[in-house]
Amino acid sequence: MDSSSYFAQANEVELFEAAAAMKLPILIKGPTGCGKTRFIEFMGQKLGRKVHTVVCHDDLSAADLIGRHLIREEGTYWQDGPLTKAVREGGICYLDEVIEARKDTTVVLHSLADYRRVLPIDRTGELIEAHPDFMLVVSYNPGYQNVLKGMKPSTKQRFIALSFDYPNAEIECQIIMKEGDVNETVAQKLVTIAHEIRRLKESDIQEAVSTRLLIYAAKLISQGFNPYDACVHSIVESLSDEEDVLEVLRTLIKLHFLDENN
Amino acid sequence: MEEQIGKVWDRFLKKKINKSYDDKRVFFTDKRKALNIFYHLLGGEKGKELQIADKRSIKTTRSVLERVSGSGTTFFLAWQDDKGVYLPASLAYFDNEKLNEMHYFWLVALAAKMPANAPNFAQKNLQIAHELIQTYPGFESFYQSAITYLIKERLRLSIKDPEQQRHELAFINSLVDRELINVSTYTLNNIYPFPLWLYPAQTSQQASNSFDDDAELENSPQKSEKTEELKMKKRSSQMDDEKKSDGLLIFLPDSLMSIMEQVNLDRSEDDSFDEDALYNAEDLEEITLGKKRANLSARIKMDLDFAEGAAEEYPLGKGHFINEWDYKKQDYLENYVCIKPIIDINIKPIALPKRLQKMVKKIASELDLMQLDRIKNNKLPYGDEINLDTWIEYLGHQDKSLHPQKFYESVERKCRDLATLILADVSLSTEAGITQEIRIIDMIKDGLMVFSESLNRLQDQFALYTFSSLKNTNVRFQIIKNFKEGYSDLIRGRIENIKPGYYTRLGAAIRESSKILDKQQTANKLLLIISDGKPNDVDRYDGRYGIEDTKKAIEEAKRLGITPFCVTIDLEAKDYLAYLFGRNGYVVIRDSKKLPKVLPEIYMNLTL
Structure with missing residues (x-):
C-alpha cells in the first residue's frame, strides 16, 4: 500500500x-x-x-x-x-x-x-x-x-x-477497487454488505465493519478465495463473538453470494 | 358417543386439509433474536418489534374440504403496522426445515424493505420480492421452490366466481413470470392469502362503534390511535372463531396469548376505562390483568400506611412539568409530565442490617486493595524521573554489575472526578417474588444499601433517587440521598423504607436525573439506572411510545455529557436495552439475588 x-x-x-x-x-x-x-x-x-x-x-x-x-x-x-x-x-x-x-x-x-x-x-x-x-x-x-x-x-x-466516518458508498467502492484489486461488482457488493452491517452498530455489535476490513475481504477475493469465505473470515468473525449474531451475519453473506458459491 | 365420532371426524378432516409439515416446523421463538438482527441488518426501524401474529379472518374461496370441515376462514398472516412486525408463531409450509427457516427470513426482509402503510400491497409485495431476489441472489432458490410449491397447492382451491378466477389466474401468472400485477385494486379478500406476502395492518370497516375520547390526557389521541382500538375489537371477534376451526395453513401451538387478549378486551368494554386502556391491551406481554388489580390493592395499602403515620411521604412542592417525546408527532409534548419530588419523613435511622454486614466488609476490603491516592513507584528500570537517592546509592556501589540499574521512579495519580446518580425503578413489578420470602424490591434495597456503603468508602460523590409513575400527571421522584447529604444512618433508614410504587415512566425520570447531574461540577457524570423491566405506564406510555421517549431522554443526557448505564434484572431486556443504551450501556443480571454483590463490581468496572 x-x-x-x-x-x-x-x-x-x-x-x-x-x-x-x-x-x-x-x-x-x-x-x-x-x-x-x-x-x-x-x-x-x-x-x-x-x-x-x-x-x-x-x-x-x-x-x-x-x-x-x-x-x-x-x-x-x-x-x-x-x-x-x-x-x-x-x-x-x-x-x-x-x-x-x-x-x-x-x-x-x-x-x-x-x-x-x-x-x-x-x-x-x-x-x-x-x-x-x-x-x-x-x-x-x-x-x-x-x-x-x-x-x-x-x-x-x-x-x-x-x-470522520466511513466514506460514502461511491468513494468506499473506489477505495476497495484500488486497494483490494477487485472489480466494481464485487466492490459494490462488499459496500452493500458493509452498509447493512453498519445498521447494527450500537445495538447488536460494538463496532461496525470498517473500510479496512472491506479491503481485507477484497484482497482475499482477488487472491482466489470464494467470496463467502472471504467475507466470513475478514468481516463477520471479527465483529462479534456471539454465535447467534454470527449466524445471522453468515446468513446475510450467504444470501448475497450464493450464486457464486453453489 | 356421537360427540366422540364427531371429534374423530373433525380431526380426520383437519388432517386432510392441514397441508403443513409438522416435523419440519420452525418456531418463531427459536429464531426471534436472529430475525431481529436480520431485520435491523436490512434496514428495519430499530424501534419496531418483531412479534407473534394473531389469526386474521379473511373471506375468501375455500376448498370443498375446507368448507366441510369449517376451516379456511382464518389465517396466520405476516403483517406490519407502524408499531411492529407480526409474524406467524411457526411456519411449516415446506418439507424442508431450511426452507421454512428461510421463509421467516424472507418475511422479515419484506418487512424491512416495505413501508408500513403502503397502498396497493399486492403490487408492492411483488415489486419488493423482485428487488430482494436481485439484491440477494441467495433468496432466488428459496423463492423459486416456494412459489412452485405454493402455486401447486393453490390449484387445489375450488374457485367458483369467474371474477375471482380471473384474479387468481392473473396472480399466478404474475408469480410465474415475475411481473407486476397490473390490476391495482386488489383488496385482502380478492386473493387467497399467500404466505410469502407481507400484509398491511388490519383496519376496520365497521367504524361505527368507536370509542369516545374523553380527553383526560392533555393531548387527545390521534386518529390513527382510534383505528388501533378498533383493530383490537376486531381481533376480539376473531377469537370466537377460534373454537370453530384451525387455520388452513398453520396453527398456533400456544394459544395462551389469544386467551389473555380476550380477557383484556372484556375489561375494556365494561367502560370503567378511558382510551388508555387500549394501550395496555395492545401490549399484553407487559401489562396483564393481574397487574392492574394488584395496583388497586397497592393503592389501598398506601392509604393505610398514611393512616398509621409512622413513616410518611412528604411532597416537596407541588411538582414541576417537563417535556416528553412523542415519536408519532416527532416532537416534544411541552410540559407534559408532572414530576413530583417526595421525601420520606419520620424515618427511623438504622445501622447497617446484620444480613449485609459480611458482604459490605468483604467488598470494603476489596476496595481498600485498590489504592486510589497518588502512588509513587520507586526502583524502576525506567520511569518518569530519576530518584536521586537511589541514583547516588547506585553510584556508591563498587561493583556495579551486581546491582541492577533501577533508580527511576514514576508517579501514578488516580483521582476520581466523578459524580454518580443512582436511579432505581421501584415500580409495582418489583413487588414480584424471587422466592417465597424475597421480593425483587428487597434485592434492590439491599443492592442500594451495599452499593452506598461502597461508594461512601471510595469517597465518590453520589446521589440516590427512586421513581415510579401513575400517568403523566404523577411521576413520583423520591429522594433517598441527594449529592449534598452525607451518607448516614438516616439514609439507610430511607433505603429500608422504599416501597414499590406504580409504573415505570423511565424517560421522565431520566430527564429529571439528568437535570440534577448536570448541576454537578465534576468532569464525569454517571447515571446508573437500576430497573426490572421495560418503560411503561397506564396511559399510552408503553411499547414503542415509551421506548422512543426513553431513547430521547438518554440522548439528551448524553448531550449533557452524562454517561447513562442501565443495570437490569429483566432477562428479556436485551433487544430494547441495546437500542436504548447502546451495546456497552447496560448489563443484565440473570440472578437478581446477586444484585447487591454485583452492583459495586459493575461500578468499579465502569469507572476504573
Whole structure:
C-alpha cells in the first residue's frame, strides 16, 4: 500500500491545509478503520512534513511524550520524546487514540495547542518555541465507553475538529477497487454488505465493519478465495463473538453470494 | 358417543386439509433474536418489534374440504403496522426445515424493505420480492421452490366466481413470470392469502362503534390511535372463531396469548376505562390483568400506611412539568409530565442490617486493595524521573554489575472526578417474588444499601433517587440521598423504607436525573439506572411510545455529557436495552439475588 493515494470524503484536505498554513492544531474523531491514519500520512506527504506518530495507551505518561533523563556512564542526559522532537524539528506530531492516555498527560499539549505554541519542559527548565512547520494532530474513536475516559473539554476546545466516518458508498467502492484489486461488482457488493452491517452498530455489535476490513475481504477475493469465505473470515468473525449474531451475519453473506458459491 | 365420532371426524378432516409439515416446523421463538438482527441488518426501524401474529379472518374461496370441515376462514398472516412486525408463531409450509427457516427470513426482509402503510400491497409485495431476489441472489432458490410449491397447492382451491378466477389466474401468472400485477385494486379478500406476502395492518370497516375520547390526557389521541382500538375489537371477534376451526395453513401451538387478549378486551368494554386502556391491551406481554388489580390493592395499602403515620411521604412542592417525546408527532409534548419530588419523613435511622454486614466488609476490603491516592513507584528500570537517592546509592556501589540499574521512579495519580446518580425503578413489578420470602424490591434495597456503603468508602460523590409513575400527571421522584447529604444512618433508614410504587415512566425520570447531574461540577457524570423491566405506564406510555421517549431522554443526557448505564434484572431486556443504551450501556443480571454483590463490581468496572 502506498500512502500517496487518498480519496477525500469531503473538504478535509482543504481544511487540513488551511489549518497547517495557519498553524492550528487538528482533532480527528471517527470509528476504527475509516482512514484517519491514512489521511494523516497522506497529508504529511502532501505538505512535505515528517509524521511523528505516538500511539497512546493508558500507561502513557507526560515523560513519554516530552522526554526524560536517561543515564549513561558519565551521568544523566536528556532524551527528547517524540513530541519535543517534532516541536524542535518541525513536522506533524500525531497522537493516535489520544483519550487512551491519562487525562493529566494530555494537559502538556495545552500550551502547544493555542496561540503560544511553546512547550515548557520543567525538568530542564527549557521553553521550546515550536518550529514553524510543527503541527499537532490528535485522533480518537468516540465509540468506546468508559466514564473516566474521554477528553477534557479544555483540551478538546483547542482544536480544529474533523469528524470522520466511513466514506460514502461511491468513494468506499473506489477505495476497495484500488486497494483490494477487485472489480466494481464485487466492490459494490462488499459496500452493500458493509452498509447493512453498519445498521447494527450500537445495538447488536460494538463496532461496525470498517473500510479496512472491506479491503481485507477484497484482497482475499482477488487472491482466489470464494467470496463467502472471504467475507466470513475478514468481516463477520471479527465483529462479534456471539454465535447467534454470527449466524445471522453468515446468513446475510450467504444470501448475497450464493450464486457464486453453489 | 356421537360427540366422540364427531371429534374423530373433525380431526380426520383437519388432517386432510392441514397441508403443513409438522416435523419440519420452525418456531418463531427459536429464531426471534436472529430475525431481529436480520431485520435491523436490512434496514428495519430499530424501534419496531418483531412479534407473534394473531389469526386474521379473511373471506375468501375455500376448498370443498375446507368448507366441510369449517376451516379456511382464518389465517396466520405476516403483517406490519407502524408499531411492529407480526409474524406467524411457526411456519411449516415446506418439507424442508431450511426452507421454512428461510421463509421467516424472507418475511422479515419484506418487512424491512416495505413501508408500513403502503397502498396497493399486492403490487408492492411483488415489486419488493423482485428487488430482494436481485439484491440477494441467495433468496432466488428459496423463492423459486416456494412459489412452485405454493402455486401447486393453490390449484387445489375450488374457485367458483369467474371474477375471482380471473384474479387468481392473473396472480399466478404474475408469480410465474415475475411481473407486476397490473390490476391495482386488489383488496385482502380478492386473493387467497399467500404466505410469502407481507400484509398491511388490519383496519376496520365497521367504524361505527368507536370509542369516545374523553380527553383526560392533555393531548387527545390521534386518529390513527382510534383505528388501533378498533383493530383490537376486531381481533376480539376473531377469537370466537377460534373454537370453530384451525387455520388452513398453520396453527398456533400456544394459544395462551389469544386467551389473555380476550380477557383484556372484556375489561375494556365494561367502560370503567378511558382510551388508555387500549394501550395496555395492545401490549399484553407487559401489562396483564393481574397487574392492574394488584395496583388497586397497592393503592389501598398506601392509604393505610398514611393512616398509621409512622413513616410518611412528604411532597416537596407541588411538582414541576417537563417535556416528553412523542415519536408519532416527532416532537416534544411541552410540559407534559408532572414530576413530583417526595421525601420520606419520620424515618427511623438504622445501622447497617446484620444480613449485609459480611458482604459490605468483604467488598470494603476489596476496595481498600485498590489504592486510589497518588502512588509513587520507586526502583524502576525506567520511569518518569530519576530518584536521586537511589541514583547516588547506585553510584556508591563498587561493583556495579551486581546491582541492577533501577533508580527511576514514576508517579501514578488516580483521582476520581466523578459524580454518580443512582436511579432505581421501584415500580409495582418489583413487588414480584424471587422466592417465597424475597421480593425483587428487597434485592434492590439491599443492592442500594451495599452499593452506598461502597461508594461512601471510595469517597465518590453520589446521589440516590427512586421513581415510579401513575400517568403523566404523577411521576413520583423520591429522594433517598441527594449529592449534598452525607451518607448516614438516616439514609439507610430511607433505603429500608422504599416501597414499590406504580409504573415505570423511565424517560421522565431520566430527564429529571439528568437535570440534577448536570448541576454537578465534576468532569464525569454517571447515571446508573437500576430497573426490572421495560418503560411503561397506564396511559399510552408503553411499547414503542415509551421506548422512543426513553431513547430521547438518554440522548439528551448524553448531550449533557452524562454517561447513562442501565443495570437490569429483566432477562428479556436485551433487544430494547441495546437500542436504548447502546451495546456497552447496560448489563443484565440473570440472578437478581446477586444484585447487591454485583452492583459495586459493575461500578468499579465502569469507572476504573
